[in-house]
Every structure is written in C-alpha cells, then in structure tokens.
Amino acid sequence: MNAISTVSRLLLVTTFFLLYSCKEEEKITEMDLLFSSLHDDQAKWWRYHKTNIDLSSDFLPLGEDGDSISKKAFFEALLTGEFIAIEKKSNAARDQYQLFKLTKESDGDISYTISADSYREYKHFTMEGQQFPDFNLKDLDGKTYTKEALLGKTLVVKTWFLNCKPCIEEMPQLNQLVEEYSENKDVVFLSLSLDTKTELQKFLSERKFKYAVVPQQKAFIEDTLGFSIYPTHIIVEPSGKIRKVVNTAPEMIASLKSMNKG
Structure with a gap:
C-alpha cells in the first residue's frame, strides 16, 4: 500500500511539472x-x-x-x-x-x-540595388542630365504632376532639403513631371520649386521606371544603383541623411 502511494505521489509530481512546463512554453506575451x-x-x-x-x-x-x-x-x-x-x-x-x-x-x-x-x-x-535606367534629360533651363555624367554623384529624383495635391504640398519641405545640401555639389536634385514646359513655367512663375524640373516624362516614369503612384522619390547612389524608393518626402529625407552619415 505504501509503495502504491509513493508511486501515485511521484506520478502527481511528474504531471505537475509537465503541465507547468507546458504553461511556461505557452506564456502569453x-x-x-x-x-x-x-x-x-x-x-x-x-x-x-x-x-x-x-x-x-x-x-x-x-x-x-x-x-x-x-x-x-x-x-x-x-x-x-x-x-x-x-x-x-x-x-x-x-x-x-x-x-x-x-x-x-x-x-x-x-x-x-x-x-x-x-x-x-x-x-x-x-x-534596391538595381541599376537606375539610362537617361538623357533636359530641364526647363535647357540643362542636360545623363546617367553617365552623374556617376559619382548621389541623384535624388522626384516624380510628380501639377494636379497631384501631395506632390505640391511637400515642395516646401523639399526646398528646405535642397537648401541644406546647397554646398554639397555631389548631391543632385532632379524632378520628372508629366506636364508640359508651358504649364510648368506658368506654375513656377508663381511658386518656387528648387529641384531641376524636366517636363513631359510620362513615358520614362510609367513605362521605363514602372511607377503609377505620385509622388515617388528615388535615391540613386554614386554607382548608379538605386538606393531607396519611397512615396513621401519624410521617408526619402530620412534615407538620404542616413546614407550620408554612413
């Protein structure tokens, strides 16, 4: 009888520890x-x-x-x-x-x-890590930009159009960013717009945007880059490879500053 009681007690203790261990493993976080x-x-x-x-x-x-x-x-x-x-x-x-x-x-x-x-x-x-496509672009001031000429520099690209409210609302923040990098000639800010040269010149006569502005880039943006959401921001490394693609100015700015710290 004592032997049976001892075995029973051992079984109870073993069962308790098994149950306790299971509960520990299933602890709710x-x-x-x-x-x-x-x-x-x-x-x-x-x-x-x-x-x-x-x-x-x-x-x-x-x-x-x-x-x-x-x-x-x-x-x-x-x-x-x-x-x-x-x-x-x-x-x-x-x-x-x-x-x-x-x-x-x-x-x-x-x-x-x-x-x-x-x-x-x-x-x-x-x-990310893919080569940015080749390009040969001319801004509103007649200045030409090519991928080959910009190798060795960080390229910051924005895609936009005049009737895109978020595109316009973020311009003051982007202007401030350009000012911060005004002494750094190794960072180039370039914007690709869907609109015509005439439409953009009228808009920019009333509102300042410190990026270089390239008109009528629908084919390059949507067919070559594959973007359909505006704005889209792309950071291209000095090597010509894409570093970051985001849709808001704060995300892009954080990535650019992190890149420069590195």
Whole structure:
C-alpha cells in the first residue's frame, strides 16, 4: 500500500511539472495580446498598421518564432495575406517587426488589405540595388542630365504632376532639403513631371520649386521606371544603383541623411 502511494505521489509530481512546463512554453506575451486585440477588427488593425509599421524603413524582419529572417521572406509572407506585422518593442536602434499568422476568426478584409498594402513596398524593395535606367534629360533651363555624367554623384529624383495635391504640398519641405545640401555639389536634385514646359513655367512663375524640373516624362516614369503612384522619390547612389524608393518626402529625407552619415 505504501509503495502504491509513493508511486501515485511521484506520478502527481511528474504531471505537475509537465503541465507547468507546458504553461511556461505557452506564456502569453504582450505581442500576443496585441495581436488578439487587432486581428478580428479590420479598422482597428489598419489604424495600428499605419501608425506603427513602416515597411519602407530599415526594419529588422522577424519570423513567427521571433527569429531573424530575410526582408524578402518577410514581404513574401505578407503578400500571401495570411500574416500581419506586429512591432516588437526593444531598445534596438532598428525597428523590429514580427510576423503573426491570421486565424479563422480574423477579419477577412485584413488579408486583402495587407496583401495590397505590402505589394507596393515589396516592389520598391526589389528595386534596391538595381541599376537606375539610362537617361538623357533636359530641364526647363535647357540643362542636360545623363546617367553617365552623374556617376559619382548621389541623384535624388522626384516624380510628380501639377494636379497631384501631395506632390505640391511637400515642395516646401523639399526646398528646405535642397537648401541644406546647397554646398554639397555631389548631391543632385532632379524632378520628372508629366506636364508640359508651358504649364510648368506658368506654375513656377508663381511658386518656387528648387529641384531641376524636366517636363513631359510620362513615358520614362510609367513605362521605363514602372511607377503609377505620385509622388515617388528615388535615391540613386554614386554607382548608379538605386538606393531607396519611397512615396513621401519624410521617408526619402530620412534615407538620404542616413546614407550620408554612413
């Protein structure tokens, strides 16, 4: 009888430790709780995503298990529509985003939205490191720009058109940037517009824009570069390779300044 009691007690102790270990492994994290509060409400998730996740930044991508993965693999997971990104809070210099898999209980609209939102950033990411296409462009003042002549310089390009409200609204910020680099002759600011020379000259007679302006570039922008969203900003390294492609002035400015620090 005593032997049986001893065995029973040992079994209970073993079971307790096994259960305790399982609970430790399944410990709920702050990120788990955040995911639980977001994944079944598309509007709530979207507000979080636009406020906290910047897929154009130099973030550290993490897989489902929290291990580092390639940026390509991270984007490809988001493009399936089966995952969302949650920011991992840390003291690291770079933002860290971790993949979380959607469930049957998740709002179905999230899947479509994350896939569509990630596509543009993925396309921009795949352009990084590629050679910027050859060009021979003439600005409104008659000055010619070619890729060959600009090798050895950093080229900052903006695509825009006159009826694009965001394109116009960011001009003061871009003018300030040009001023900051006015003493640096190794950085060239060039803008490609859809509009005609006459239309641009009329606009610029009333509003200052300190980039060099090249008219009627629809074919180069949309066919050669493959862009359909305006504005788009491209930073080209002195080697002629694309460093960064983004859609807002703050993103471009941050990347340019980071590049110069490096």
